[in-house]
Amino acid sequence: MTLNALIFDVDGTLAETEEIHRRAFNETFAEWGLDWNWSQDDYRVLLKTGGGKERIAAFQFSLADTARKLTDDEIRALHKDKTARYGHLIAQGHVTLRPGIADLVEKAREAGMRLALATTTSRPNVEALTQACWGKAAADLFPVIASGDEVARKKPDPEIYLLALKRLGLPPRDCVAFEDSRIGLHSAMGAGLPVVVTPSLYTDEEEHMGAAFRIPDLSRKNWPLMLVARLCSD
Ligand SMILES: [Mg+2]
Missing domain, CATH: 1.10.150.240 (Putative phosphatase; domain 2)
Incomplete structure (x- = not known):
């Protein structure tokens, strides 16, 4: 891989x-x-x-x-x-990024990795979030975006992840998906992707069978070894 x-x-x-x-x-x-x-x-x-x-x-x-x-x-x-x-x-500033997200995105960009979004939310919601949290347009941070209104079947169907993979032009084994919920996990797994699950406020009581990793958040101390190896080789 x-x-x-x-x-x-x-x-x-x-x-x-x-x-x-x-x-x-x-x-x-x-x-x-x-x-x-x-x-x-x-x-x-x-x-x-x-x-x-x-x-x-x-x-x-x-x-x-x-x-x-x-x-x-x-x-x-x-x-x-x-x-x-x-x-x-x-x-109005009612939201902040989860721990480790800004750091991971920055490190991945520096390492020349491709960054994508696969979300069932609609595109204006994505833009609102990236503008509020990064001060940037979504496409400046995530050059590949597959969003809610582009697919007929929402998560847990794999369609949204298959669309993201098609736009990336990469096989699933070369990518990792990040999810917080069981329906998202099943969607990504259905597309053949390994999945890192960071449960959130509404999903922390779910079981996430099949996740490659289930960690509290993406602070660097929690990064799976594959990420450390890829992003922190210096
Ligand atoms: Mg989610």
Whole structure:
């Protein structure tokens, strides 16, 4: 194996963004006059459905037949409002990168490794995060980006990772994926990738069978040996 590329999930992996997503959803529901309010416990379950629009649809499925429900067009419109609200919250500085992420990205760039994102979140959310945390456009940091609205089937389906690999032009054995959740782990494994899992606020009670490594975060003291060997040979 020659480690040539690192492929990152975004939400929960680069930063603990899920609480900001949840807040943006709830504020948007209120704005739309809906009496929906997702608690942390609700959201832990809802996160098993990848993709915001898909998550709303899954939630509606659990409601009583008599409850107000949104059409597909309304879900798309509400989700667009939620994405704008999320972008404002991120821009206001409500998020920071997880430990070790900035260091790892910098080291990998210095070592000439390829960097990619494979995320079910939408592209504006990715841009909001990289601007807030790095002051840079996403493509300046991660030249290959496969994001939510580009695939028909969201995680745990491998489609998003297969798209990232196709754009990288590399076989999975030359790459490593970084994930925080079980659905992300299964998506990356399904594409044939070795996976490093760093559980996050909403996924720390999940089991992550099949992960090459499961570590608390990506601080350098936790780096798997393969990363140390590739990035710290000096
Ligand atoms: Mg994630």
